[in-house]
Amino acid sequence: MLELVLGIVMILSAILALIQKDLLKAAILTGFCGGAMAVLFQILLAPDVALTQAIVGAAIIPVFIALAVKKTQREDS
Amino acid sequence: MAQVQLIILITSVALVIIGLYSAIFIDNIIKKIIGISFIEEGANLFIVAIGYKAGGVVPILMPEMDTSWFASNAAYPLPFGLVLTSIVIGASTLAVMLALVMVLYKKYGTLSTKVMLADTSKQEEYNE
Amino acid sequence: MNELIPLMVIVPLMAALLISAFSRFNTVTKIFAFVVAICLPIIPIASNYGLHYFGGYEPMLDNVTNVMFHPAITYSFTFLQQIFIAMVGLLTFLVIFIYLTKYKEVSGPYLFLLFLGTAAVTAMLLTDDIFHMFVFFEILALAQVGIVAASSISYSNEMALKYMILGSIGSPMMLLGIGFLLAMTGSVNITDIAAAVHNGLVDATSPVFLMSLALIFFGWLYASGLPPFHTIKSGIYSKAEPHGAALLQSFTVISMISIVLVMFRIYSTLPIFEVLIVFFSILAMILGVSLALTQTDFRRMIGFLAVGELGFIGLGIGLGTQYSITAGLFQALNEITITALLFIGFGAIVNATNEVDTRKLGGLLAYHPKVSIMLLIGGLAMAGVPPLSGFQSKLMLVQASLSCGYPEISILAIVVSIATFVVFVKTYYSMFLKPKPNDLDVEHKEVPRAMIFAMGILLIIVIAFGVYPDVVTNGISNFVGGIL
Numbered sequence: 007m008l009e010l011v012l013g014i015v016m017i018l019s020a021i022l023a024l025i026q027k028d029l030l031k032a033a034i035l036t037g038f039c040g041g042a043m044a045v046l047f048q049i050l051l052a053p054d055v056a057l058t059q060a061i062v063g064a065a066i067i068p069v070f071i072a073l074a075v076k077k078t079q080r081e082d083s
Numbered sequence: 084m085a086q087v088q089l090i091i092l093i094t095s096v097a098l099v100i101i102g103l104y105s106a107i108f109i110d111n112i113i114k115k116i117i118g119i120s121f122i123e124e125g126a127n128l129f130i131v132a133i134g135y136k137a138g139g140v141v142p143i144l145m146p147e148m149d150t151s152w153f154a155s156n157a158a159y160p161l162p163f164g165l166v167l168t169s170i171v172i173g174a175s176t177l178a179v180m181l182a183l184v185m186v187l188y189k190k191y192g193t194l195s196t197k198v199m200l201a202d203t204s205k206q207e208e209y210n211e
Numbered sequence: 212m213n214e215l216i217p218l219m220v221i222v223p224l225m226a227a228l229l230i231s232a233f234s235r236f237n238t239v240t241k242i243f244a245f246v247v248a249i250c251l252p253i254i255p256i257a258s259n260y261g262l263h264y265f266g267g268y269e270p271m272l273d274n275v276t277n278v279m280f281h282p283a284i285t286y287s288f289t290f291l292q293q294i295f296i297a298m299v300g301l302l303t304f305l306v307i308f309i310y311l312t313k314y315k316e317v318s319g320p321y322l323f324l325l326f327l328g329t330a331a332v333t334a335m336l337l338t339d340d341i342f343h344m345f346v347f348f349e350i351l352a353l354a355q356v357g358i359v360a361a362s363s364i365s366y367s368n369e370m371a372l373k374y375m376i377l378g379s380i381g382s383p384m385m386l387l388g389i390g391f392l393l394a395m396t397g398s399v400n401i402t403d404i405a406a407a408v409h410n411g412l413v414d415a416t417s418p419v420f421l422m423s424l425a426l427i428f429f430g431w432l433y434a435s436g437l438p439p440f441h442t443i444k445s446g447i448y449s450k451a452e453p454h455g456a457a458l459l460q461s462f463t464v465i466s467m468i469s470i471v472l473v474m475f476r477i478y479s480t481l482p483i484f485e486v487l488i489v490f491f492s493i494l495a496m497i498l499g500v501s502l503a504l505t506q507t508d509f510r511r512m513i514g515f516l517a518v519g520e521l522g523f524i525g526l527g528i529g530l531g532t533q534y535s536i537t538a539g540l541f542q543a544l545n546e547i548t549i550t551a552l553l554f555i556g557f558g559a560i561v562n563a564t565n566e567v568d569t570r571k572l573g574g575l576l577a578y579h580p581k582v583s584i585m586l587l588i589g590g591l592a593m594a595g596v597p598p599l600s601g602f603q604s605k606l607m608l609v610q611a612s613l614s615c616g617y618p619e620i621s622i623l624a625i626v627v628s629i630a631t632f633v634v635f636v637k638t639y640y641s642m643f644l645k646p647k648p649n650d651l652d653v654e655h656k657e658v659p660r661a662m663i664f665a666m667g668i669l670l671i672i673v674i675a676f677g678v679y680p681d682v683v684t685n686g687i688s689n690f691v692g693g694i695l
Binding site: 099103106115116119122123125126127129130133159161162165168169172175176177179180183184186187190199200 | 342346349352353356357360368369371372373375376378379380382383386387390393394397398399
Binding site: 009010013016017020021023024029032033036039040043046047049050051052053054055058059062063066067070071073074075077078079082 | 087090091093094097098101102105109111113114116117118120121124127128131132134135136139140141142143158163166167170171173174177178181184185188193194
């Protein structure tokens, strides 16, 4: 049942990230999607991939996007 | 096909479609790039789901395991190795794209794709 | 010496990393880059043909199903790989030579990108592992974007970002296609996949197999710049520095043929595959030439002509006989040299006049006679005038399509060749022969010696292939006989 919940969390956070007006919130929601995917990888018997995805998907990619937002502008106009 | 795999496949297809939609139709360049990262994540999720085996074990051979039992019960580890590479490639392309966006923002002062990536041949004629 | 096979990838890759790490020391970097660049064409010529298994894992025989399978990443090195790697190595050497002589202070990251691209295309040609090819396909896309973004031409960053966005849509598609193949066969080794398909272990009419063809085909269209990507491809050629563009088009051609040969080995049982390739190739030929006619920027014009020439390569491979594939691959080899010659030559003109609009140029024959003669020969070779190399490969293509029973395609190929000739002569006339406009002030700037040297070497190759095509075609024909 956990995988169903995680799948719904991923799709919801992906859609929410794309309809946000505030780009910083979008970056954080991208991190939600990546983190949920790391747990899914663990369910799929791939713990090594899950470790990498937890670092890259839940931390590095949102931080990159947040840095880019900080250097440019925060609102989606 | 196990039920887990089916759910995962639906999730990955949904991610790819959401990503393609945003990459084509959304105007804001940073949201476009977020969408592109969703396409990559969907592809990765799909490939990991190939290696899954219902009721299997993690493909790491422990000393106390019987080899033939392990061979018939472990998940298929080749796709996992491929996805490790693919995740890192995705992060690096994302970083390069964001760097180019930062450079272009200094020039245009906006994140709108219509302004930033308009047809360059027309821009050149306009400048002349 | 089979040990040299992995070195063809490792040497440029290590050189790239070392140069970008130690780019503070200008003289050392220059000497090191020059030495490595000389080594690049020598290594493939000195190496023996053979296979290289990474990690030493030899192929194994499965006792139950009686099928050979390859556990290691395999590099296979034959005549085809040798000639193409030597050619791209020579081109890299010439481009790096031009770059080193042009600037006093060299940029480490730029040299890094040039070497990285060379390593990536070399690995794509050598590898027998479809995922390995995908990884270097991505690295190649990053290197191309870097080369474009590093140029000082205006709007180069915009073009690089556009190319990158399209690329990051195209490459997950290709990854999904590889995933479908992996799900059906359980392997990423191309020989194993092809054996599984040809032995009937995989249902060749199943929708999953067709879907994987469609997805990998999309990635191939992006990599080779066939329609619908022809505009962006010619755009990145015109936004890169001229010597960078000469290298970029060779990357495009080589990634095109390496991916299409892989697809040919896997999907050749499907009849729709060859129809698709011929369709997109003809589209590229027509669109490339007709868009080239309307351009006023001559760099853009050469970019579209290069896309049109790619259609000839695809045509030869799509017809699917041994003779036609040989012709297509020979055309690929000729296109690399001829287009590089044209890009470098027109780059010399840009260097001397700072003007890219053909309407504002004229009368340059008196100022740069050497460059103009060499450009004329290069353009004639591209249009297919005997006895130059373009003529030999286009003649082979026309004969191949006639013997396959498609006279329409051969007529079309001849018409497109004539149109290429018209486009080139029109541009050549307005640049070199037309009286000089009054407002054009040509400085008496010497064309750099290195550019003349590079053009001379490429010209010798063009003429040599035109007079003795058998040197190359026999070897390529043997290779093609092996994969059919």
